[in-house]
Amino acid sequence: SKSDDGFCSAPSITESDEEKPKPIYWKVTNPTLSPSHLQDLPGYTRSVYKRDHALITPESHVYSPLPDWTNTLGAYLITPAMGSHFVMYFAKMKEMSSSGLPPKDMERLVFVVEGAVTLTNTSSSSTKLTVDTYAYLPPNFYHSLDCAESATLIVFERRYERLGSHTTELIVGSTDKQPLLETPGEVFELRKLLPVSLAYDFNIHIMDFQPGEFLNVKEVHYNQHGLLLLEGQGIYRLGDNWYPVQAGDVIWMAPFVPQWYAALGKTRSRYLLYKDVNRNPL
Ligand SMILES: NC(=O)N[C@H](N)C(=O)O
Numbered sequence: 064s065k066s067d068d069g070f071c072s073a074p075s076i077t078e079s080d081e082e083k084p085k086p087i088y089w090k091v092t093n094p095t096l097s098p099s100h101l102q103d104l105p106g107y108t109r110s111v112y113k114r115d116h117a118l119i120t121p122e123s124h125v126y127s128p129l130p131d132w133t134n135t136l137g138a139y140l141i142t143p144a145m146g147s148h149f150v151m152y153f154a155k156m157k158e159m160s161s162s163g164l165p166p167k168d169m170e171r172l173v174f175v176v177e178g179a180v181t182l183t184n185t186s187s188s189s190t191k192l193t194v195d196t197y198a199y200l201p202p203n204f205y206h207s208l209d210c211a212e213s214a215t216l217i218v219f220e221r222r223y224e225r226l227g228s229h230t231t232e233l234i235v236g237s238t239d240k241q242p243l244l245e246t247p248g249e250v251f252e253l254r255k256l257l258p259v260s261l262a263y264d265f266n267i268h269i270m271d272f273q274p275g276e277f278l279n280v281k282e283v284h285y286n287q288h289g290l291l292l293l294e295g296q297g298i299y300r301l302g303d304n305w306y307p308v309q310a311g312d313v314i315w316m317a318p319f320v321p322q323w324y325a326a327l328g329k330t331r332s333r334y335l336l337y338k339d340v341n342r343n344p345l
């Protein structure tokens with residue numbers, strides 16, 4: 064209900080804001096603490112960079128034209144300079160934009176956070192990728208992502224690590240069509256975007272927590288992570304640091320960094336998580 068005293072009341076959300084449901088993942092590109100909300104605070108950022116983890120928050124995302132792409136700005140979030148064996152970046156595609164190919168022997172996964180792109184490759188006809196849809200492109204696999212209006216993608220690329228004669232193939236899917244997997248001892252809901260077969264040297268987990276739910280295991284493992292918080296808010300523990308996080312935040316987790324999450328607020332938390340798998344760490 065509208066506050067009728069008109070003064071001393073916190074700025075309430077107007078009826079129209081409440082009526083119009085926002086598209087899924089809307090907060091990633093419209094975070095509560097967006098750059099515009101922080102610009103009056105000189106020198107302040109929520110971002111942190113340490114040896115075994117980093118919190119990269121929206122006011123720190125620095126965009127520049129992506130080499131080899133057309134009409135696309137990229138913000139590299141995680142790169143081998145941090146210690147990762149992968150790159151994670153936002154690709155902001157504008158009208159009449161198109162992707163460039165990754166370097167030789169590099170595999171790529173793109174996930175649509177906003178807008179739509181069309182994926183074409185040599186063989187199959189073109190496929191439209193909308194929000195919550197993704198594509199895995201094997202190494203040295205010709206393809207083009209074309210955008211007529213605008214789109215925001217989160218992109219992972221890394222050198223494909225061969226294992227015997229296994230090969231990977233083009234995969235196109237959407238989160239809501241992936242089955243929920245068993246999570247013994249944990250309460251979060253888990254989907255994986257790639258097959259778990261040995262050919263694939265990483266996976267992308269989509270993890271959902273209801274408010275108040277948290278990771279049971281305070282994990283420490285050899286795998287590394289690149290995380291994008293798609294929805295919600297909570298507290299991320301990384302090593303001995305506890306960070307309030309919200310949709311739009313990105314986290315780098317080096318191997319063995321103690322990690323833990325608790326979801327807070329009124330809406331579910333959903334995060335997208337890169338995790339290397341199926342390969343000997345030696
Ligand atoms: N920090 C995480 O959410 N880690 C995942 N549960 C994982 O490593 O599978």
Ligand SMILES: [Mn+2]
Nearest residue numbers: 282284288322
């Ligand atoms: Mn983990």
